[in-house]
Amino acid sequence: MTAISVALATYNGERYLEPFLASVRAQDWEDVRLVVSDDSSTDRTREMVAALWDGAAVHLNTAARGVIGNFSNAMTQTGGGYVALADQDDVWEPNKLSSLMRRMQECEARQPGAPAMVFSDLKVVDSDLNVLGDSFFRFTSKSLKASAPRDFLLSNHVPGCTMLINDALMRLALPVPAEVMMHDWWLALVAAAFGVVDSVEEPLILYRQHGANTVGAPMTERLFSRWFGRLGEPLRRLDSCRRQAALARNTLLAFRDRFGDTAPPAVQATLRTMLDGHTVGRLREIRSARTGETRMKAAIVAAMI
Numbered sequence: 001m002t003a004i005s006v007a008l009a010t011y012n013g014e015r016y017l018e019p020f021l022a023s024v025r026a027q028d029w030e031d032v033r034l035v036v037s038d039d040s041s042t043d044r045t046r047e048m049v050a051a052l053w054d055g056a057a058v059h060l061n062t063a064a065r066g067v068i069g070n071f072s073n074a075m076t077q078t079g080g081g082y083v084a085l086a087d088q089d090d091v092w093e094p095n096k097l098s099s100l101m102r103r104m105q106e107c108e109a110r111q112p113g114a115p116a117m118v119f120s121d122l123k124v125v126d127s128d129l130n131v132l133g134d135s136f137f138r139f140t141s142k143s144l145k146a147s148a149p150r151d152f153l154l155s156n157h158v159p160g161c162t163m164l165i166n167d168a169l170m171r172l173a174l175p176v177p178a179e180v181m182m183h184d185w186w187l188a189l190v191a192a193a194f195g196v197v198d199s200v201e202e203p204l205i206l207y208r209q210h211g212a213n214t215v216g217a218p219m220t221e222r223l224f225s226r227w228f229g230r231l232g233e234p235l236r237r238l239d240s241c242r243r244q245a246a247l248a249r250n251t252l253l254a255f256r257d258r259f260g261d262t263a264p265p266a267v268q269a270t271l272r273t274m275l276d277g278h279t280v281g282r283l284r285e286i287r288s289a290r291t292g293e294t295r296m297k298a299a300i301v302a303a304m305i
Helices: 014-025 045-052 066-078 096-110 167-173 183-194 219-262 265-276 279-286 295-304
Strands: 004-010 032-038 057-060 082-086 116-125 131-133 196-208
Touching (some): 004 066, 014 032, 032 066, 116 167, 183 196, 183 219, 219 265, 219 295
Parallel strands (some): 004 032
Antiparallel strands (some): 116 131
């Protein structure tokens, strides 16, 4: 059976690590290899990995890399092949890897040698694994059908923890540029531009939400709300669009810097429009895209890029 490497990026993950690793061990795919990049944890994360998974390859970052650098390092340390990305606090269904690999093999049969990424739906759960939503994609504006480059121009659709990627995508996408928003957005954009993105509709992960997922509202937003009352919400939305546009532009610039004129001609044309063109052209590029946003927000973000 083909080996699948699980690229796990850890940081102070001892609280949920044991059930996660147990769920990986319970996979119905036989050849599963664990590769860990630890971002200088100060708890018992590394000791727990060693105790719970004999033979795991654990790589300690001598300096903190952050989420993007940590995942990029974890993927690099796998050495290639088929790689499933993993979050330290989730729980996998037993058929996660086998289901994703079947879809991957279908993609590779359609386009032999192409970079490929497949992903799945997931269930959103609380810290105790009580189900909050039985389908991430049904209850968000993200799309399981996102697959074209234009779908990933403004934001990402694919949670990294659901991804299975092949060696061709690894070689093309790594290392992940430090200036992009997140590693999963970058991988999805590269796969869509050069190869295949496909999905499995079944939820294959319990996607745990807990206190560490929550970030407090910025001070500027609280001041807007206090000073302007009902004006606060529109101003917050406008500020959110502005920040998203900046992130999208940084990601597209990183893509153009990395691939230049090696990208497919249609992708190059789209990049020119999004980065150097007029607002009308950018709106035309995204009008048929699955942007993961409402039409109004997508239009505002595109106009600001």
